Amino acid sequence: MISIIHANNEIGTIQDIKSIGEICKAKNIIFHVDAVQSFGKILFYPEEYNINLMSIAAHKLYGPKGIGALYISSGTKLEKIITGGYQERNRRAGTENIPAIAGFAKATELAYSTIHAESQREKELRDYMETLILKNIPLVTINGDLNNRLSNVSSLTIDNTMAESILFNLDLRGICISAGSACSSGTLNPSHVLLALGHDTKMAKSSIRVSLGKFNTKEDIDEFVKQLELVVEQERNLSDLY
Amino acid sequence: MVEDLKKFEHLLQFKEENKAITVAVGMSGGVDSSTVGYLLKKQGYNVIGITMKHWSGMDEYATDSNSKSCCSLDDIHDARRVCDDLEIPHYVVNLTEPFKDIVVDYFIDEYAKGRTPNPCMVCNRHIKLGKLMEAALKLGADYVATGHYARIKNGLLSTGDDPRKDQVYFLSQMKKEYVKYLMFPIGELEKPQVRELAKALGVRVHAKRESQEICFVEDGKYKEFLDTMTNGKISKAGNIVLENGTIVGKHEGITSYTIGQRKGLGVSYHEPLYVLKIDSEKNEVIVGSDDKLFRNSVIGSDINLFTVNTVNDLNGLQCFAKARSRDRLHKGSVKVLNDKEIEFISEDMFRAVTPGQGLVLYTEDGVVIASSFIK
Numbered sequence: 148m149i150s151i152i153h154a155n156n157e158i159g160t161i162q163d164i165k166s167i168g169e170i171c172k173a174k175n176i177i178f179h180v181d182a183v184q185s186f187g188k189i190l191f192y193p194e195e196y197n198i199n200l201m202s203i204a205a206h207k208l209y210g211p212k213g214i215g216a217l218y219i220s221s222g223t224k225l226e227k228i229i230t231g232g233y234q235e236r237n238r239r240a241g242t243e244n245i246p247a248i249a250g251f252a253k254a255t256e257l258a259y260s261t262i263h264a265e266s267q268r269e270k271e272l273r274d275y276m277e278t279l280i281l282k283n284i285p286l287v288t289i290n291g292d293l294n295n296r297l298s299n300v301s302s303l304t305i306d307n308t309m310a311e312s313i314l315f316n317l318d319l320r321g322i323c324i325s326a327g328s329a330c331s332s333g334t335l336n337p338s339h340v341l342l343a344l345g346h347d348t349k350m351a352k353s354s355i356r357v358s359l360g361k362f363n364t365k366e367d368i369d370e371f372v373k374q375l376e377l378v379v380e381q382e383r384n385l386s387d388l389y
Numbered sequence: 390m391v392e393d394l395k396k397f398e399h400l401l402q403f404k405e406e407n408k409a410i411t412v413a414v415g416m417s418g419g420v421d422s423s424t425v426g427y428l429l430k431k432q433g434y435n436v437i438g439i440t441m442k443h444w445s446g447m448d449e450y451a452t453d454s455n456s457k458s459c460c461s462l463d464d465i466h467d468a469r470r471v472c473d474d475l476e477i478p479h480y481v482v483n484l485t486e487p488f489k490d491i492v493v494d495y496f497i498d499e500y501a502k503g504r505t506p507n508p509c510m511v512c513n514r515h516i517k518l519g520k521l522m523e524a525a526l527k528l529g530a531d532y533v534a535t536g537h538y539a540r541i542k543n544g545l546l547s548t549g550d551d552p553r554k555d556q557v558y559f560l561s562q563m564k565k566e567y568v569k570y571l572m573f574p575i576g577e578l579e580k581p582q583v584r585e586l587a588k589a590l591g592v593r594v595h596a597k598r599e600s601q602e603i604c605f606v607e608d609g610k611y612k613e614f615l616d617t618m619t620n621g622k623i624s625k626a627g628n629i630v631l632e633n634g635t636i637v638g639k640h641e642g643i644t645s646y647t648i649g650q651r652k653g654l655g656v657s658y659h660e661p662l663y664v665l666k667i668d669s670e671k672n673e674v675i676v677g678s679d680d681k682l683f684r685n686s687v688i689g690s691d692i693n694l695f696t697v698n699t700v701n702d703l704n705g706l707q708c709f710a711k712a713r714s715r716d717r718l719h720k721g722s723v724k725v726l727n728d729k730e731i732e733f734i735s736e737d738m739f740r741a742v743t744p745g746q747g748l749v750l751y752t753e754d755g756v757v758i759a760s761s762f763i764k
Contacts, residue, residue: 312527315480385527
C-alpha cells in the first residue's frame with residue numbers, strides 16, 4: 148500500500164497524487180490518500196486518481212470536531228478492526244454519531260458551494276499577508292513550494308526569535324497562530340517537516356504557521372502583521388539583553 | 390469562608406494602581422504558587438500564569454500521579470486549571486533541553502566525582518530565575534512572583550521570619566540583577582497558614598501533597614536514577630575504609646553515600662561509624678567516628694554576590710553562614726583565599742560539611758550576602 152498526504156498540514160505543499168495514482172494503478176498497489184487538509188479546499192474526485200482509500204475530517208471544513216470519514220472505492224476490501232456489531236454495512240461496529248455526521252454533510256455541502264471562490268479569496272489574502280510581512284519585518288523566509296501549496300497556509304521562519312515566545316505574545320493580544328502542527332504540540336521536537344526540508348533545529352524552532360479561514364478579513368491581516376511586527380521586534384531586542 | 394479570610398485581609402487589599410502592573414506567577418500546580426495567583430489577582434494586578442516543562446522522566450508522556458516527582462503533565466494540568474479558575478492566561482515554557490544540559494548532567498557529574506550536588510541551586514540560577522524568568526519578562530511582565538517562603542528587604546534577597554525554614558538558601562545562586570523583578574507574596578506565611586488561606590479562597594489544589602524530593606528523581610531513588618542515566622557506570626562496588634586505610638566493609642556504589650551518613654554502611658564496628666569522605670578516584674567511602682565530622686572552616690567557590698561587588702570585598706567580613714539548607718546560622722568571618730574562593734571560619738563547629746552543597750553567607754537579619762559551593 149502507498150499512503151500519501153495530499154496537502155501537508157504544516158507548510159501546505161501539495162503532492163502529485165495524479166502521478167502517484169498512475170503508478171499505483173500500473174503496479175496494482177493500494178493507494179491511500181490523507182486528504183484531511185485538502186478536502187473542501189481543492190476540488191478533486193478520488194476515482195480520477197485511482198484512489199482506493201481516502202481519509203477526511205469534518206473539523207477542517209468548519210464541521211463538528213470528532214467526526215471523520217474513510218472513502219473506500221468499490222472493490223477495495225477492508226478487514227474490520229472494530230468488531231462487535233454490524234453497523235456501517237458491517238465495516239465498523241458501534242452506533243453512528245448521527246448529529247456529527249449530519250454536521251459533516253452540511254459542512255461539506257457549504258464548502259463545495261464556494262470552493263473555488265473561497266480558495267481564491269484566501270490565496271489573495273495569504274499572499275497579501277506574506278508580502279506585507281516580508282516588507283515590514285526583516286529576516287523572514289517562507290517555507291515550502293510557493294507555487295504548489297494550499298491557498299490558506301503560510302509557514303514562516305523568523306530569524307533570531309523563538310516561535311514559542313511569539314505564540315504566547317500574540318495569544319495575549321488575541322491572535323492565535325501555531326508553531327508546527329496540532330499533532331505534535333506538547334512535544335519537544337521541532338517540526339520533522341521543516342527538518343526534512345533541510346532546516347536545522349534552531350531554524351525550525353523559529354518557525355511559525357499561519358492558517359487563514361473563511362472568517363478572516365483584510366482587516367485581520369493588517370492587525371496581525373502590525374502585532375507580529377511589534378512582537379518580533381520586542382523579541383529580537385530582548386534576546387540581546389538576556 | 391469570609392470569617393476565615395479576615396486574618397489575611399492585609400494580603401487581599403485591592404489597589405487601583407496595580408492594574409497597570411503585569412505580574413507573571415511561576416505556577417507549579419502546587420498550593421503555594423496557586424495561592425499567590427489568587428492573592429495577586431485580588432490585589433488588582435494584571436496576572437499571567439507561567440509554568441515550565443522541564444522534565445517528564447525517561448518517558449516523554451509520563452502522567453503517573455502516584456510518582457512523587459514534580460511537574461509532571463498532571464502538575465501542568467493542575468496549573469492550567471488553576472489559571473482557568475482565575476481566568477488568567479496560562480503558558481507552558483518548554484525548558485527540557487536546557488534543564489537536562491544544565492541541571493541533570495551537573496547532578497550526574499557531581500555524583501561521579503564523589504560530591505553531593507544541589508540541583509535546586511543550579512536550577513534556580515539558570516532555569517527558574519533564569520530562562521523562565523526571561524520568558525516571563527518577554528511576555529511583558531514587570532515582575533515575577535513565586536510561592537517561596539522568602540522576602541525582599543530593601544531590594545535584597547532575604548529569609549522569611551523563621552530562619553530554620555530557609556528556601557532562600559536554594560535561591561541564593563540567582564543573578565543579583567534579577568532580584569529587582571521578584572515578588573514573594575506569601576513570603577511571610579508559614580505552610581499551615583498558606584493551606585488555610587488557600588482553602589478559604591477556594592483554591593482547588595489547597596490540599597495537594599507537596600513533592601519534597603528532587604523534582605526529576607522519582608520517589609527519591611537517586612541510585613536507580615543515576616544507574617539508568619549512566620548505564621551503571623558510576624556505581625561500582627568498592628571498599629569502605631577507615632582513615633588509616635583499613636578496609637571495614639564493601640559498598641555497592643559511592644552514589645549511595647553522603648558525608649555524615651550513618652545508615653546503610655552495613656559495617657559492624659565497636660563504635661558508630663559515619664561517612665567522612667568519598668574518594669571517587671579510588672572508589673572508596675572513608676568512615677570514622679562522629680567527632681571527626683566537626684570542623685570550623687569551610688571553603689566555597691563559584692561565588693555569587695549580592696550585597697558586595699567583588700569577592701575581595703568579602704575579606705574580613707563578620708557574618709553568618711550555613712553549610713546546609715537546614716543548618717543553623719553559624720557566626721564567624723570570611724577570609725578571601727583568591728578571587729574565586731573564600732573560607733568561612735566559624736566561632737562554633739559545622740557538622741558533616743559536604744562538598745557540592747551550598748555555603749551561603751547571611752547578615753544577622755537573614756539578608757543573603759553571597760552564595761558559593763563547598764569545595
